[in-house]
Amino acid sequence: MSVIKVAILGFGTVGEGVYKTIQSHAEELEGLLGKKVVVAAVLIRNKQKKRNIDNDVLITSDFNEILSLPQLDVIVEAIVDKEPPYTFLKQAIQKGCHVITANKEMFAHHGNELLMLAEKHHVSVGYEATVAGGIPVIQTLRQLLNVNRVSHVQGILNGTSNFILTEMREKKQSFASALSLAQAKGFAEADPTNDVEGYDAFYKTMILSRIAFGDEPNWEDVEREGITSISSELIEAAERLNLRFKHIASISKVGGQLKAAVKPALVGKSHPFYSIEGVENAVNVQSDIVGSITLQGPGAGMFPTASAVIEDLVFVCQDQPTNKNFKLTTTPAFSKEIQEDVKEFWLIHGLSKNYRNPSIVFVSKDTEETAIIQATREEIDTLMNQQKARCYFQILGEHERAYKNDDVTIAVL
């Protein structure tokens, strides 16, 4: 009986999860694909390290040994960094292998090249695991996008940041101690820059943008900000106003242009992200026919990510056109636009004493320093340029509803 031969590049959390899942779900995979799925090789860096891998699996630190395996069907890439993974996957595609990646940094940079190369060589590229771990975001978006015109996509895409913000609020921890706990629990790396400075979420956002809008904004125009500026003091002030800080990726079309931002924002109780806590991820899609849909689930971890990889494995082996995703989606011309000059709600902090501006509506005030205001983006920019406030955060969601209930005292000054 013929088999499907898989090689796994990298044996960290994701690589090991994929390996274990292929073993534990061998029966389902064989039932689905009509062939046994066999892990033929694993690429590792340190050959000395003891690993729980069967004896008949080739364990090597030389990618060429893997590439020269006869009849290799699929290469699963679960390394980090752009290189060597990009080069490895290019070579794999050129050799006629399907490839599946969980590497968002590499895929955000080189996804388009890999997809084009794969098309040329009649193989598929699976990348469901690059965005929001086990949540089937890409498949769901692809389906919704058949007919719906997407106007706005929002996501909590970095579990580490969300965990830290949750700990700071719930347990009244400082940023530093919440980060230490995240590191102790294995949610954050020794160098947490990628997570807490928003780079990880940024890469995922760019991939999500291509899926939802068929395109991405210029990377330099995207506001990227991590959670390091969110102090306990700010979190407590927000809580008194019934608001929560979340690190939110947001992509929408404004004036014919794709606009994206990845930064902390505030959400009230009526926002679907209000109760996304800990390492959970969530993606909200607003589109013209169906309205607002939210998906929520584990954003990372050994098995959730492995689940996404295995779903891709089934897809590529069934010859489903995963690599056509970017092209199949709604073209930018179809997507609904949102307006720019509306008055949004903002939390401003470090406000100058006795600041008055007739065009800005003060909705609620926490202390002398912190207040909720209603203003356009331009007005906020003016405020900051004049150094009338130290920092500001947008409050997302259905504002009118949020401020009509009893949660927030409406105290126009």
Add this chain to the structure above:
Amino acid sequence: MSVIKVAILGFGTVGEGVYKTIQSHAEELEGLLGKKVVVAAVLIRNKQKKRNIDNDVLITSDFNEILSLPQLDVIVEAIVDKEPPYTFLKQAIQKGCHVITANKEMFAHHGNELLMLAEKHHVSVGYEATVAGGIPVIQTLRQLLNVNRVSHVQGILNGTSNFILTEMREKKQSFASALSLAQAKGFAEADPTNDVEGYDAFYKTMILSRIAFGDEPNWEDVEREGITSISSELIEAAERLNLRFKHIASISKVGGQLKAAVKPALVGKSHPFYSIEGVENAVNVQSDIVGSITLQGPGAGMFPTASAVIEDLVFVCQDQPTNKNFKLTTTPAFSKEIQEDVKEFWLIHGLSKNYRNPSIVFVSKDTEETAIIQATREEIDTLMNQQKARCYFQILGEHERAYKNDDVTIAVL
């Protein structure tokens, strides 16, 4: 250029939504399918009623006129009741038409027969609109189920009930006045029995069960209870204990048997359904690899339901095997089982004064009459048989987490 000819049976909220969406999204549909989608006929009951339908569309109250249209490709059924829709769709399939239905009652009763008949006649059956409106539950489950072993599916499947429970809690309304408001807003029928007695949710649950577990329990063994027994007093007591009533469908495998219930239950802040409010629907799937995934969105309404129908339209016209859903899913043998004799958390009301039972743990107490206890299902049954309490509701979710935080005072009596 050839066209895709569609007939719509019924021109109520869903039928009209489908008609309007086909008109407004003609360009996307043509781009996707390579053919223009044309509504050729609409079946209505009352020919006198004025409707906003183009002049070139056949409007008839005689199904035979529709059936005898040449080259009809797809019939969309958006009527209510089991008959005549079942007979109509059987005839349509026999004539070689793809069929798409939004009718849960009919599909819960006759889905299997329609799917088998469709297979015989090489056409497809789309039924995404039967469960949770616009939320792409069926497609998502189908994808997750490729490899994941589902252990438990829960859902808030009736928007009307959820709206009433939300109004009762948020605005401190009685059941009667919340129901009136739901009727005024068009969320509930003049006769609300189907919604508030749990029949609508029951039909959806049976469809969901077949998708998730490949089978359904005996209908007579399913506990079906509506929300009419939930008094304002109970809702307030629950709120004081940081719990919310939701009308929840639950399907799982216990001791090799599929077990389902559709009834009110309580959820704490850590449960993904805690903040599902108003007419929203949600579905939570727990499976072995990916863990817990929740989908949330509009459960009903003209356009959300139309969106699901249109997604099915794209699927059936692209010759995707929608009718294979039931067979492709994980067979019962693969699904993970859950244990029965664990101590669950329950809210009991109308407790006998000074009731003591050493095996039951009192976790928290609201008034003399209402308390949270920890007990097995058997113990609760005994309690009720001995008439020691008036009613009880299960508290779903991650109990340990829920009761370790400060939300609930742990007050073992």
